[in-house]
Amino acid sequence: MRPTVNDIAREAGVSLATVDRVLNARPGVRDKTIRAVNDAIAKLGYVRDLSAANLARGRRYRMAVVLPDTESQFVQSLADALTDAGSIAASARMDLRLHRFPAEDAHALAALLTTLPARGYSGVALMAPETPVLRDAIRTLRANGLPVVALVSDLPNTRRDHFIGTDNRAAGRTAGVLMGRFLGPAPAQVLVLGQSLLARDMIERRRGFDEVILRDFPTLEVLPSLETHGSGQTLRQVVAERLANAPGVRGIYAMGDGHLALTQVIEEMGLSGKLVVICHELTPHVRHALEGGEVTAVITQNLGHLARSTLRVLRAKADNLPLDAGQEQIRIEIVLRENLPALHDSAPLTAAELTDTAA
Amino acid sequence: MRPTVNDIAREAGVSLATVDRVLNARPGVRDKTIRAVNDAIAKLGYVRDLSAANLARGRRYRMAVVLPDTESQFVQSLADALTDAGSIAASARMDLRLHRFPAEDAHALAALLTTLPARGYSGVALMAPETPVLRDAIRTLRANGLPVVALVSDLPNTRRDHFIGTDNRAAGRTAGVLMGRFLGPAPAQVLVLGQSLLARDMIERRRGFDEVILRDFPTLEVLPSLETHGSGQTLRQVVAERLANAPGVRGIYAMGDGHLALTQVIEEMGLSGKLVVICHELTPHVRHALEGGEVTAVITQNLGHLARSTLRVLRAKADNLPLDAGQEQIRIEIVLRENLPALHDSAPLTAAELTDTAA
DNA sequence: ACAGAAATGAGGTGCGTACCTCAAAAACGC
DNA sequence: GCGTTTTTGAGGTACGCACCTCATTTCTGT
Numbered sequence: 001m002r003p004t005v006n007d008i009a010r011e012a013g014v015s016l017a018t019v020d021r022v023l024n025a026r027p028g029v030r031d032k033t034i035r036a037v038n039d040a041i042a043k044l045g046y047v048r049d050l051s052a053a054n055l056a057r058g059r060r061y062r063m064a065v066v067l068p069d070t071e072s073q074f075v076q077s078l079a080d081a082l083t084d085a086g087s088i089a090a091s092a093r094m095d096l097r098l099h100r101f102p103a104e105d106a107h108a109l110a111a112l113l114t115t116l117p118a119r120g121y122s123g124v125a126l127m128a129p130e131t132p133v134l135r136d137a138i139r140t141l142r143a144n145g146l147p148v149v150a151l152v153s154d155l156p157n158t159r160r161d162h163f164i165g166t167d168n169r170a171a172g173r174t175a176g177v178l179m180g181r182f183l184g185p186a187p188a189q190v191l192v193l194g195q196s197l198l199a200r201d202m203i204e205r206r207r208g209f210d211e212v213i214l215r216d217f218p219t220l221e222v223l224p225s226l227e228t229h230g231s232g233q234t235l236r237q238v239v240a241e242r243l244a245n246a247p248g249v250r251g252i253y254a255m256g257d258g259h260l261a262l263t264q265v266i267e268e269m270g271l272s273g274k275l276v277v278i279c280h281e282l283t284p285h286v287r288h289a290l291e292g293g294e295v296t297a298v299i300t301q302n303l304g305h306l307a308r309s310t311l312r313v314l315r316a317k318a319d320n321l322p323l324d325a326g327q328e329q330i331r332i333e334i335v336l337r338e339n340l341p342a343l344h345d346s347a348p349l350t351a352a353e354l355t356d357t358a359a
Numbered sequence: 360m361r362p363t364v365n366d367i368a369r370e371a372g373v374s375l376a377t378v379d380r381v382l383n384a385r386p387g388v389r390d391k392t393i394r395a396v397n398d399a400i401a402k403l404g405y406v407r408d409l410s411a412a413n414l415a416r417g418r419r420y421r422m423a424v425v426l427p428d429t430e431s432q433f434v435q436s437l438a439d440a441l442t443d444a445g446s447i448a449a450s451a452r453m454d455l456r457l458h459r460f461p462a463e464d465a466h467a468l469a470a471l472l473t474t475l476p477a478r479g480y481s482g483v484a485l486m487a488p489e490t491p492v493l494r495d496a497i498r499t500l501r502a503n504g505l506p507v508v509a510l511v512s513d514l515p516n517t518r519r520d521h522f523i524g525t526d527n528r529a530a531g532r533t534a535g536v537l538m539g540r541f542l543g544p545a546p547a548q549v550l551v552l553g554q555s556l557l558a559r560d561m562i563e564r565r566r567g568f569d570e571v572i573l574r575d576f577p578t579l580e581v582l583p584s585l586e587t588h589g590s591g592q593t594l595r596q597v598v599a600e601r602l603a604n605a606p607g608v609r610g611i612y613a614m615g616d617g618h619l620a621l622t623q624v625i626e627e628m629g630l631s632g633k634l635v636v637i638c639h640e641l642t643p644h645v646r647h648a649l650e651g652g653e654v655t656a657v658i659t660q661n662l663g664h665l666a667r668s669t670l671r672v673l674r675a676k677a678d679n680l681p682l683d684a685g686q687e688q689i690r691i692e693i694v695l696r697e698n699l700p701a702l703h704d705s706a707p708l709t710a711a712e713l714t715d716t717a718a
Numbered sequence: 719a720c721a722g723a724a725a726t727g728a729g730g731t732g733c734g735t736a737c738c739t740c741a742a743a744a745a746c747g748c
Numbered sequence: 749g750c751g752t753t754t755t756t757g758a759g760g761t762a763c764g765c766a767c768c769t770c771a772t773t774t775c776t777g778t
Contacts, residue, residue: 004735005734016758017759020736023736026737028756047450049734050450051409051411051452054410055762057735058736058762060361173697177695326663327663329701331661331698333692334695338532364764375729377727389724411766414732414765417766721778722777723776726773735763738761738762740757740758742758746751
């Protein structure tokens with residue numbers, strides 16, 4: 001049998017109450033006694049039973065996840081992944097609530113955030129562009145004791161507790177190497193597309209991309225970034241025009257997500273497989289484009305991991321516990337047609353199917 | 360407050376005992392009553408509290424992980440990852456025990472396996488080559504009610520319950536595309552190395568690799584596989600000789616893991632960065648070789664995920680619960696110098712730092 | 719309608735921990 | 749050595765569920 005608190009008490013020659021005081025860092029215990037208890041813990045190899053601890057604590061964690069109301073497949077997939085993870089976490093005393101805010105309206109976002117503390121939340125995960133209003137709102141949240149976690153795009157100048165997402169500069173560098181190596185030594189031009197060239201993640205990706213191309217692939221010429229503002233219409237026009245007028249273009253780097261229009265143009269112009277096309281985020285239609293040859297490689301992050309990590313981090317922060325940095329790191333994944341992960345329909349889970357293995 | 364079993368009983372108009380019978384699939388309840396209870400569960404949105412359930416059940420899971428006693432960094436890293444995951448899972452009522460067997464001795468392995476049921480285990484994860492003796496041993500284990508999970512290398516002709524690892528054929532294909540695209544259209548030769556050409560994973564990787572090269576990169580000539588038997592000595596000799604005699608060799612595909620000798624030869628011959636070198640498994644020295652340029656790309660699997668997945672699967676099988684296929688899928692990861700994940704020292708966790716978030 | 723079988727109810731115990739109260743003992747300052 | 753403060757002990761309750769027993773009710777078939 002595993003040792004319990006009672007065994008510790010006996011071994012240390014103290015009462016259960018004292019063991020409890022030590023275990024839960026309550027005041028009023030002499031250092032000497034604390035040491036005796038810790039020695040007993042070490043000697044017996046005691047490990048707190050979390051099932052019992054959580055049960056006794058009776059605490060519930062209500063967490064808010066705040067996403068822009070963008071209709072992109074990426075945000076939608078992210079929302080789905082979070083909902084999935086949340087439904088599983090429900091059996092571990094967590095309630096995850098999704099909130100959306102108007103994508104371009106920083107004030108609406110701030111207004112939303114300020115209502116959260118009063119609504120009983122104990123943590124917030126947030127995907128949003130950094131603005132002064134947002135910085136203030138985050139400061140207020142943290143002053144209220146709510147941990148704030150940045151999602152996908154970092155908010156480094158706020159005092160957020162943690163960032164969950166990939167290193168976008170490294171992601172850009174990765175795109176750069178792939179582009180360079182796939183195109184080979186012959187001179188060529190590369191088109192770069194981005195939704196908004198002001199967003200932090202776009203800027204970082206572009207910087208990483210350029211860094212590598214300049215250093216390692218001098219025969220490539222990277223054309224100035226084209227801004228699409230998320231509009232498929234604009235994207236189609238711009239890309240069609242450039243491809244028609246610049247015969248030297250052999251590669252396209254799409255820095256953002258949501259490339260339906262892009263792959264359509266490529267296919268319509270009969271260029272599938274003839275260009276090196278690299279983009280981000282493995283959404284359903286990017287997946288399809290990868291299979292069809294319109295897209296060559298995708299730089300992506302595993303949204304399932306990201307969602308689960310979000311929950312773990314929020315919870316750890318709420319409990320003021322340290323994190324396992326290795327597990328919470330979101331990797332930059334490279335997906336080609338050949339290593340496309342099989343698609344599993346994420347069947348809704350029933351209560352009976354849930355497990356709470358800590359792993 | 361979340362609904363509890365008592366709420367279900369009240370809502371369904373039955374007693375607690377009946378709710379319990381339904382929830383735990385005990386016999387002696389009419390279909391009509393079962394339906395009434397399930398309706399109440401659905402209506403109230405009841406979710407079983409696993410902390411409480413596990414506590415009440417008081418069940419412990421003792422799992423065996425059986426690995427070859429190979430001294431390769433890969434197996435060592437795998438063992439470490441499993442130990443880590445196991446120490447966390449300890450607070451969720453799981454004991455993970457590692458066992459090693461002499462790598463080439465199928466009978467010793469079988470002998471080890473047969474002792475497990477008597478030793479109170481409720482599941483086995485196993486990394487081993489498939490042999491007739493092993494097939495029998497696995498059959499016996501399963502007849503004893505122990506779920507058996509194949510690790511890293513599949514055992515498809517045994518009746519194992521599950522396989523945890525990557526699709527090696529797809530991994531080989533991935534290596535193939537990278538090799539082909541990185542080398543470009545000019546004619547070239549590719550050297551292929553493998554520890555043992557009989558191991559299933561090696562065969563599958565080779566098949567996938569050839570498949571892609573033949574189909575998509577006709578200008579490449581893949582030389583016959585060279586067997587190294589895991590000996591650094593042999594590897595050095597063979598590679599040095601081939602590279603000296605075959606000036607057309609511009610790529611090397613190392614199908615196995617443990618490439619210290621390989622990277623040394625490459626460096627010694629002044630070929631760092633001049634060859635396209637692709638290998639498997641991101642072990643510490645492969646990492647180093649990637650940074651140094653001796654290795655171009657690594658096809659790998661995330662051992663942390665693999666270890667955690669192993670625990671979840673073993674536990675689910677022991678409880679006869681279904682799996683979340685999406686979460687348990689081990690992805691084929693491509694690692695270049697540019698997306699090399701940062702190294703986090705996996706600090707040993709103390710009891711206080713553990714959480715049991717289901718996610 | 720009746721015996722026998724099947725289904726259900728009532729109630730209790732225990733899992734390991736958190737958290738509380740009140741009393742008793744020990745350490746402390748002067 | 750006194751009073752005061754600090755530390756410790758003893759004991760209880762609660763968390764939500766699993767699992768058990770025994771009595772009682774409700775269905776079967778005939």
